[in-house]
Amino acid sequence: MNQNRAAAAPMHEQLRQDAKGAILFDATVSPQVDGPWFDADHWRALGALSTQSGGRGGVAIIHTPAGECVLRHYRRGGMVARLMGDRYLWSGADRTRSFQEFRLLQAMAKQQLPVPQVLAAQYRRAGLYYQADLITRRIADAHTLAESLTQGRLDAELAREVGTLAARFHRAGVWHADLNAHNVLIAPTGLYLVDFDRGRLRTPEQSWRMANLQRLRRSLFKLGAAAQGEAVFDQAIWTPLMDGYEETLGA
Template sequence: MAMQERIREGAAGAILCDAAVSSQVGDDWFDPAVWRARDALRQQGGGRGGVAVIDTPAGECVLRHYRRGGMVARLMGDRYLWTGADRTRCFAEFRLLVAVAALGLPGPVAVACRYRRHGLFYTADLITRRIPGAWTLAECLGYGRLDGELAGRVGMLVARFHRAGIWHADLNAHNVLVTPEQLYLIDFDRGRRRAPADGWRRSNLRRLRRSLLKLGAAAQGEAVFEAQLWQPLLERYERTLHA
């Protein structure tokens, strides 16, 4: 059954959520301090997103605050220009995740999101269900667990999304999650559905390759990386894409 969304508007912004949990979700769900006071903040990480793992009445979830990166962060921080509710980063990502789930693709399950208006700008947050027992692909690489078999599974994962026309704006080793059962793509901020085209697909793959190289995947030499990791990834990608 497709998820039904519900929007609750307030004076300062709006909450968009899964109708199944709409009666429970309020502004307090987006405040890590509230979860900490309830002894329900399991983990809080730094980084650009300000990610927290929270134990909610709907189950264990991930709360992410949207924050800019790069040079623009010095000026804008966590503020984005207001151009309408449907164009907010959180509403767009929430709805893309709903589409990902409807396509049967392995991504985070959207629970709720919120934007808050601040004059010409807004801030935003997103809550998704936590994927338990997962390692990032970057962690797998760091602990020597990335081999040709896993690289092939990554290629298959990416191809499934590409075949469905799902473009990930930041395809890197930190946004691939590995569990014993299957692999997932996470963090679809700025992602969108696109018409099939080799250009954006190849650009996505090049971004993933740069991420792996930056994290040291070619420590034994680029030729070894090509033969043992990248070629298995590409071969599985091509087979899956054209299956």
């Protein structure tokens, strides 16, 4: 299923364009979004930048008129990052990573899937390339599944909830391009999935669903979840996770 076609007309989408790029935003969240919103230095000068991290995501926590939000600058990973950094090949506004993720988040929100509320997306074009940014509402008092694991708080009950979470998205045909323990958030209001860069809607098939789950399993292994052996991990964590997954997928 084509992601853009599935979410071609988000309910509250507004578009602002200029000679160098465009901003897509949800006017029900904020009636006015302009270029400085995507500049971490702008928020720093206002004393409204609380934390910022480097790395691939380039994530900053900003305090906006619409509330506390996450500003993410798109960056490449792997070997190609040395050559391209934060630049992507231009192939049209609707194919920019920021606009695609904005629309996918809106499509998932309409299905009442637990994702961050998207506020705005931007691209800035220079010749054959563009750079991009996304703003979403911050999920309050949340921590990652990876943090729960390293703090010894990943048990069978939480694993089952994670399986249920994954199944909800898979039932809706949502493929997460990087399903790992860092992209599962645990908050007082429940569990969420974040970072849908390159994600899309797909025709439900067992092959990609299982590949998605195996990616999550590998990330848990990398974080030391199987330190006591794979058999112990399977019994204590993976079996409950898959029980929650299968039960929800078949509901």
